[in-house]
Amino acid sequence: MGSKVRVGLVYGGKSGEHEVSLQTAFAVMGEFDYSKYEIKPFYITKLGEWKSGGILHARPASVEELRYEASGAEPTGFALAPLFEGMNGGSAASSESGIDVIFPLLHGTFGEDGTIQGLFEMANIPYVGAGVLASAVGMDKIMMKKVFAQEGLPQCIFRYFNRTQWEKDSSFFIMECEVALGYPCFIKPANLGSSVGVSKARNREELVAAINFAFRFDRKVIVEEFVDAREIEVSVLGNDDAKASIPGEIAPSNEFYDYKAKYIDGTSTMQIPAILSPEITESVREMAVRAFQSIDGSGLSRVDFFLRKSDNQIFINEVNTLPGFTPFSMYPLLWRETGIPYKELLDTLINLALARHAEKQRIDFTGSVN
Known part of the structure; x- marks a missing residue:
C-alpha cells in the first residue's frame, strides 16, 4: 500500500436502484480527503458491463x-483486471493499476445482495x-424476518x-392476507430496496394489483400489516464491536416513505435526534x-423501526446493509449528530474494511491440520 490508500468505488449496476447508486457515488466522491486517498471509479452499466476511469483527484x-460509457473508457476486461489478479493468487493492490480496498456503492440486486x-x-x-x-x-x-x-x-x-404459489392458488393467499393482516x-x-x-x-x-406489481421486481413477495407508527432509524457502525448512533425520525412527504420521498422531491423531514424517551432511545x-x-x-x-403511536410498542422493520450517502440520507446525518462527521465516517469505514480483511487472513482455508 502506497502513501495514499487507493479506493475503488464501484457503483451503478444491474438494478432498479441504478440511478440511486450514481447519486450515492457522486456524494461520496465529494467527501473523500484526496490528500489521503486515490479514488478509482468503477462504473457498472445497466447491462452489467464494467467501465473504469482514471484516478480521480477531485469529484x-x-x-x-x-457513467464512463464513452468509447475511451476502459472496457470490462481491463476494469476487472485488479480483481482477476487477486483470483490468480496475487494481490489486487500489487500492480500499478491495483487497488487497496473496494467501496461498493451498489444498491439493490447484484450489489447489495x-x-x-x-x-x-x-x-x-x-x-x-x-x-x-449478511x-x-x-x-x-x-429471510431477514426469519432471522x-x-x-x-x-x-x-x-x-x-x-410467484409459483401465487399463480397456483392466489385466492388462498388473498384470503390469508385479509384474515391475518386486514x-x-x-x-x-422480497429482494429490493429504496421502496x-x-x-x-x-x-x-388494490391488493391484487400491488402483488402483481411487486412480482415485476422479484419472484417473492411479502405482505405486511399496517401499523400507525412513527418511523425511527438508527445507524450502526463497526465489525464485531458495533455501536449505534442516536436515533432519528422520518416524516415522509408522501403517504409513506417511498422512492419519490427518498430520492426525488427531498421534502421528507428528518428529526435528529428523534424526540423519544430515554428508555425508548436506549431500546x-x-x-x-x-x-x-x-x-x-x-x-x-441502518436499522429501521416502527414505533406504534397507540402504545409506543417498538417493531423492527429491516436492516439496510448498504444505506445511501446522498444529501438526503439518514445514515451519515445520524453519525454527524452523534459526533462523527462525514470525512471521519469514510475513514472509519475504510479502516473497518481493512481490519476485517486482515482478520480473515488468519483463517486456514487449506484444511491442513499440520
Missing part, C-alpha cells in the same frame, strides 16, 4: 460524468460493508409467497446492534 462536475461481495471474497480484496451472508440476508426481507424472529426481535405480522396493508418485493415496488393496498382490488439502539449482529453484519447498516 467530477456532475453525476453524468460518472451478496453477489458482488462473493466476487470480492474470491479476489481476496478488502471491501467496505457486509459480507456475503448482505444476502439483509436484502431478502423474508429476527429467531433473535426474538418484535415484528409486524407478515405473510409471504412466491386493510390497509403493504406489499413489497422500489412497494405499494399500499386498501381493498382486495432502539440496543435492538439495532442486536439486529446487526444477528445477520453477522460488518462495517455499516
Whole structure:
C-alpha cells in the first residue's frame, strides 16, 4: 500500500436502484480527503458491463460524468483486471493499476445482495460493508424476518409467497392476507430496496394489483400489516464491536416513505435526534446492534423501526446493509449528530474494511491440520 490508500468505488449496476447508486457515488466522491486517498471509479452499466476511469483527484462536475460509457473508457476486461489478479493468487493492490480496498456503492440486486461481495471474497480484496451472508440476508426481507424472529426481535405480522404459489392458488393467499393482516396493508418485493415496488393496498382490488406489481421486481413477495407508527432509524457502525448512533425520525412527504420521498422531491423531514424517551432511545439502539449482529453484519447498516403511536410498542422493520450517502440520507446525518462527521465516517469505514480483511487472513482455508 502506497502513501495514499487507493479506493475503488464501484457503483451503478444491474438494478432498479441504478440511478440511486450514481447519486450515492457522486456524494461520496465529494467527501473523500484526496490528500489521503486515490479514488478509482468503477462504473457498472445497466447491462452489467464494467467501465473504469482514471484516478480521480477531485469529484467530477456532475453525476453524468460518472457513467464512463464513452468509447475511451476502459472496457470490462481491463476494469476487472485488479480483481482477476487477486483470483490468480496475487494481490489486487500489487500492480500499478491495483487497488487497496473496494467501496461498493451498489444498491439493490447484484450489489447489495451478496453477489458482488462473493466476487470480492474470491479476489481476496478488502471491501467496505457486509459480507456475503449478511448482505444476502439483509436484502431478502423474508429471510431477514426469519432471522429476527429467531433473535426474538418484535415484528409486524407478515405473510409471504412466491410467484409459483401465487399463480397456483392466489385466492388462498388473498384470503390469508385479509384474515391475518386486514386493510390497509403493504406489499413489497422480497429482494429490493429504496421502496422500489412497494405499494399500499386498501381493498382486495388494490391488493391484487400491488402483488402483481411487486412480482415485476422479484419472484417473492411479502405482505405486511399496517401499523400507525412513527418511523425511527438508527445507524450502526463497526465489525464485531458495533455501536449505534442516536436515533432519528422520518416524516415522509408522501403517504409513506417511498422512492419519490427518498430520492426525488427531498421534502421528507428528518428529526435528529428523534424526540423519544430515554428508555425508548436506549431500546432502539440496543435492538439495532442486536439486529446487526444477528445477520453477522460488518462495517455499516441502518436499522429501521416502527414505533406504534397507540402504545409506543417498538417493531423492527429491516436492516439496510448498504444505506445511501446522498444529501438526503439518514445514515451519515445520524453519525454527524452523534459526533462523527462525514470525512471521519469514510475513514472509519475504510479502516473497518481493512481490519476485517486482515482478520480473515488468519483463517486456514487449506484444511491442513499440520
